[in-house]
Amino acid sequence: AQSVTQLDSHVSVSEGTPVLLRCNYSSSYSPSLFWYVQHPNKGLQLLLKYTSAATLVKGINGFEAEFKKSETSFHLTKPSAHMSDAAEYFCVVSGAGNTPLVFGKGTRLSVIA
């Protein structure tokens, strides 16, 4: 069985400061991990994905995440927050085969001017 825990339901940062959204996972086998972003009343957009290649994954809009197996973590970071980054972020784990994705509960990122 797989699960994902997003450690913060809400993160607030000032514009231009670093962003850290935390995610821990649990999986019986080597997982694929994803971060998705959702703006209000919109669908999901893939930010980045880890699929057992490089442990440091770079995504769109300056985001990146590091897969740490020893810590079972996949935290999302960005060096400098922009107002347009304000949204809901979901950490997601996928198992083998055609199994459904498992979503974290989401972290709402607020960016203060």
Added chain:
Amino acid sequence: GAVVSQHPSWVICKSGTSVKIECRSLDFQATTMFWYRQFPKQSLMLMATSNEGSKATYEQGVEKDKFLINHASLTLSTLTVTSAHPEDSSFYICSARDPVSGSSYEQYFGPGTRLTVT
């Protein structure tokens, strides 16, 4: 990249009526599609897995007779909310895997359908 569309994007219906939501994979064939429901300020909840040419697999607690899923072709899955009630008002999102390029088990999401039942 792979694109998934949903139609309609927004629908209002009266209590007791039925509403059909379409999910299409535009540039790939999807043997499996997924339907999610999202309440305000909450995460996505998987409702069912839709398999082309066979019956959908519903998650525990999801009423099969209320949420009818049909996956008649490799590019189309439909979700019909029957006898809708105000508590069915929600944001419904579908997704699909591209079996050709989806080796990373990535799913492509539709833009969602906002259902409001009055």
